Amino acid sequence: MKYDCAVIGGGILGLSVGMMLGRRQNGLKITVLEKEPDVALHQTGRNSGVIHSGIYYKPGSLKARFATAGNQTMVDFCEEHGIPYEACGKIIVATNEQELPLLETLYQRGLANGLAVTKLSSEEAREIEPHVRCLKAIRVPSTGIVAFRNVCLKYAELIQTQGGSIHTGTHVKAIQSRTGGHFLETNRGVIEARFLINCGGLQSDRVARRTGLDPKARIVPFRGEYYELVPDRRHLVNALIYPVPNPDFPFLGVHFTRMIDGAVHAGPNAVLAFKREGYHKTDFNCADSFETLTFAGFWKLARKHFKEGLMEVYRSLSKKAFVRSLQQLIPEITENDLTPTHAGVRAQALMPDGRLVDDFLILNAPNAVHVCNAPSPAATASLEIGRYVADQIPDLRTAVTI
Numbered sequence: 550m551k552y553d554c555a556v557i558g559g560g561i562l563g564l565s566v567g568m569m570l571g572r573r574q575n576g577l578k579i580t581v582l583e584k585e586p587d588v589a590l591h592q593t594g595r596n597s598g599v600i601h602s603g604i605y606y607k608p609g610s611l612k613a614r615f616a617t618a619g620n621q622t623m624v625d626f627c628e629e630h631g632i633p634y635e636a637c638g639k640i641i642v643a644t645n646e647q648e649l650p651l652l653e654t655l656y657q658r659g660l661a662n663g664l665a666v667t668k669l670s671s672e673e674a675r676e677i678e679p680h681v682r683c684l685k686a687i688r689v690p691s692t693g694i695v696a697f698r699n700v701c702l703k704y705a706e707l708i709q710t711q712g713g714s715i716h717t718g719t720h721v722k723a724i725q726s727r728t729g730g731h732f733l734e735t736n737r738g739v740i741e742a743r744f745l746i747n748c749g750g751l752q753s754d755r756v757a758r759r760t761g762l763d764p765k766a767r768i769v770p771f772r773g774e775y776y777e778l779v780p781d782r783r784h785l786v787n788a789l790i791y792p793v794p795n796p797d798f799p800f801l802g803v804h805f806t807r808m809i810d811g812a813v814h815a816g817p818n819a820v821l822a823f824k825r826e827g828y829h830k831t832d833f834n835c836a837d838s839f840e841t842l843t844f845a846g847f848w849k850l851a852r853k854h855f856k857e858g859l860m861e862v863y864r865s866l867s868k869k870a871f872v873r874s875l876q877q878l879i880p881e882i883t884e885n886d887l888t889p890t891h892a893g894v895r896a897q898a899l900m901p902d903g904r905l906v907d908d909f910l911i912l913n914a915p916n917a918v919h920v921c922n923a924p925s926p927a928a929t930a931s932l933e934i935g936r937y938v939a940d941q942i943p944d945l946r947t948a949v950t951i
């Protein structure tokens with residue numbers, strides 16, 4: 550099979566890129582290759598379902614640009630296609646004195662990112678979330694909720710309407726990249742593509758290396774486990790309640806999220822996963838663990854943040870500890886109010902010097918674009934990332950074929 554462009558990965562980014570490219574370059578032969586039996590089974594189908602506002606990110610970064618714009622484009626997309634979503638807003642709460650300056654910094658960052666954030670006293674916060682306990686809070690009105698899987702199904706439908714194809718159950722195992730194109734060896738035979746886009750999520754660094762590109766960064770998987778409020782305690786949370794994030798690890802800090810189906814999730818934590826696509830505490834994969842544990846960057850990170858790492862493991866193993874973190878936000882939550890629910894694994898790129906790659910990392914290579922770091926808020930920003938990647942691709946309708 551021969552294509553103008555093959556996208557590896559049927560998560561929200563691969564599908565968005567495929568859809569955007571098809572819109573930009575009408576008539577192109579595009580395919581999305583997904584190793585699983587369906588699309589959106591990994592990060593995209595296992596996340597918090599929050600349409601982020603963009604408040605956390607450094608002004609001017611890709612994350613800030615794509616999340617603030619993506620928040621609106623995601624809402625518009627849902628409106629246009631009748632996908633259920635809710636612009637419920639969220640509050641971020643400071644529960645002790647030390648967090649107050651961090652909350653102020655976050656407020657200023659929200660303003661710098663052009664958001665209509667407001668400061669709330671403890672009483673004002675309780676008018677929005679009557680069960681919360683805090684000293685002060687900020688409200689971010691543009692945060693919303695959606696099931697990103699539904700968004701993906703629409704992207705997939707539009708790709709096909711535009712004449713593209715989606716091959717699920719198609720695992721790209723090896724890649725021969727030559728001048729003018731790529732030969733993708735899959736479990737279903739060889740696929741030729743003049744242009745390649747790597748949206749492999751948790752496998753994106755490996756996919757890049759298969760083409761001969763060294764992205765330097767290595768994906769280190771961090772599992773995020775969630776609990777769910779039992780139905781008769783869902784009234785404790787109206788919408789979204791977040792703690793002030795640790796500036797070094799914005800993804801740490803369990804929070805409450807109302808899902809679009811009405812359930813309320815609490816979490817996620819962030820524990821090192823010994824399997825890239827391992828959703829249970831005991832999941833283990835030799836190759837995945839070997840790659841992480843032999844990567845110098847991992848040990849540098851582990852040495853520097855040993856305490857935080859240990860706390861996350863403790864919180865993963867002890868429901869009591871997990872509940873204690875949640876009680877900082879809502880004191881009346883008890884262990885009996887929570888039952889374990891799904892987990893997701895974050896694909897976080899780490900540099901050899903131990904730095905977590907903070908921004909989205911999108912690398913250009915001959916006849917290829919590799920999305921090598923796309924953690925949260927990439928689902929929110931998916932239309933913007935899709936547009937950005939599609940804009941990197943030369944007009945394949947006029948370019949020479951292999």
Ligand SMILES: Cc1cc2nc3c(=O)[nH]c(=O)nc-3n(C[C@H](O)[C@H](O)[C@H](O)COP(=O)(O)OP(=O)(O)OC[C@H]3O[C@@H](n4cnc5c(N)ncnc54)[C@H](O)[C@@H]3O)c2cc1C
Nearest residue numbers: 558560561562584592593596597599721750773893927929
């Ligand atoms: C716990 C958690 C909570 C999150 N919460 C939010 C949130 O609330 N809001 C938000 O905006 N973002 C959130 N995120 C981030 C968001 O989910 C991800 O940034 C986004 O889903 C990344 O999409 P993706 O397409 O890059 O990756 P994925 O969804 O992981 O898709 C990659 C796909 O590539 C496929 N693949 C890999 N290798 C191959 C191969 N060799 N051949 C064929 N197919 C291959 C995989 O099977 C997979 O389906 C969260 C993430 C996690 C883990």
